[in-house]
Amino acid sequence: MTGLDKRASGLDRRRFGAAFCALGLGLAIRPTVGHAQAGVEDAALAYLRQNGRAPGDYLISQFERADVVLLGEDHAIAQTLAFVRDLIPNLYRAGIRQLVMEFGAEEDQAALDALITAPTWDPETARRLMFNYNVAWSWLEYRAFYEAAWRFNRTLPAGAPPFRILNMSYVFDWSAYESPATPESLRRIFPRGTIDRFRADLIQREVLDRKEKALVLTGTPHAFMRYASGRVERNADGFCSYDDEWLGNHLLKRNGGRIAAILMHQPFPAAGGADSYIQPAGGGIERLMARVGDRPLGFDLRGAPVGRLPDASAFATCQADFTLGDFFDGYVFLAPIARLQPATAEVDFVTEANIDRALQQYPDPDWKAPPSDLASFRAHLADMPEAIRRRYAAVPAAGR
Structure with a gap:
């Protein structure tokens, strides 16, 4: 996701600013919340104990009713990425032979196809392909997905179709960045059109029109499907306007029930424009999970009791009586926010050989001042995991 499209939608950083038998064994003390909320959580807990599933089983089960499942992630969380990476063999056995990734360029698809079907592993090509995109x-x-797909493909019998990683983005030209943005500058940065429409067109062409299935790993806003992100506007009816041009919105409009959207557990942006984050559903998810021993679970939101949990985060802006079931179809919980860890940044990703291009194509300069040299660029890379740690550490506990 780019800073420009988040800012344009009103959801920029300032706004964002197990085994089944064990489910009945949660012994956590009952949280002391309001009576109405406690009733909702009691019903949700009963539902989880009866219907919660191991996350991988739950995610794959979504393909019984959908051809494309959007998995909304908070980027660069180690547990999320390991979960999806390790799911590749089970996806393939279930007939899902494509993992669609936000971070990769369509221009490099042939090279990526060759990389993950080659007789030997080539880490330098993997690094180059990721650098080409961002x-x-x-x-x-994220590059570990490439190697995992390669290793899995080496286990397949001759003639079997390989597991494929499909890049759904294209190469942007950040050298054209201007602040404030204009339509002309945005057309230069994004010469192949708006990002999520491009991605929807690609998934339509490469997956849905071919009657195939795919798991799509993408940043949470791009997975918005039935939900339209709201923002306050002085000149809009009801003083609210809505953005329904995200990837999931496009795919739903074209394909209806063939699309599903699942949310990975993550902090939500606080309401009111502050650069801070809070617990989803006012801590309701983590209170429920504590009562089942914080075991990893996947479960429905839409049409299910867990989906009736109310939420007052920035996502509730201009949404009346907003609940989790209004937001996503389902949910995957791997661990409490306090136990989620950042992925690993490779500090020497940028070198003397590529620093000129890195400085020219530094992405999303409206998020953070661009580095000026190799040392400051590497300092930025080194700080990326620390920034995630700081953000997660600041999220208040769910409470009791």
């Missing part, structure tokens, strides 16, 4: 995206765990 000169600062040095996270090792």
Whole structure:
């Protein structure tokens, strides 16, 4: 996700600013919340004990009703990336042979296809392909998807179709960045059109029109499907306007029930424009999970009791009586926010050989002042995991 599209939608950083038998064994003390909220949480807990599933099983089960499942992630969380990476063999056995990734360029698809079907592993090509798309995206765990797919493909019998990683983005030209942005400058940065429409067109063409299935790993806002992000506008009816041009919105409009959207557990941006984050559903998710021993679970939101948990984060802006079921179809919980860890940034991703291009194509300069040399660029890379640690450490506990 780029800073420009988040800012344009009103959701920029300032706004954002197990085993089944064990489910009945949670012994955590009952949280002391309001009576109405306690009733909602009691119903949700009963539902989880009866219907919660191991996360991988839950995610794959979504393909019984959908051809494309959007998995909304908070980027660069180690547990999320390991979960999806380790799911590749089970996806393949279930007939899902494509993992669609936000971080990768369509221009490099042929090279990526060759990389993950080659007789030997080539880490330098993996690094180059990621750098081509985003000169600062040095996270090792995203490139680990390439190697995991390669290793799995080496286990397949001759003639079997390979597991494929599909890049859904294209190469942007950040040298054209201007502040404030203009339509002309945005067209220069994004010469192949708005990002999420491009991604929707690609998934439509490469997956849905071919009657295939795919898991799509993408930043949370891009996975918005039935939800339209709201923002306060002085000149809009009701003083609210809504953005329904995200990737999931586009795919739903074209394909209806063939699309599902699942949310990975993550902090939510606080309301009111502050650069701070809070617990989803006012801590309701983590209170429920504590009562089942914080075991990893996947479960429905839409049409299910857990989905009736109310939420008052920035996502509730201009949304009346907003609940989690209004937001996503389902949910995957791997660990409490306090135990989620950042991925690993490779500090020497940028070198003397590529620093000129890295400085020219530094992405999203409206998020943070661009580095000026190799040392400051590497300092930025080194700080990326620390920034995630700081952000997560500041999220208040769910409470009791």
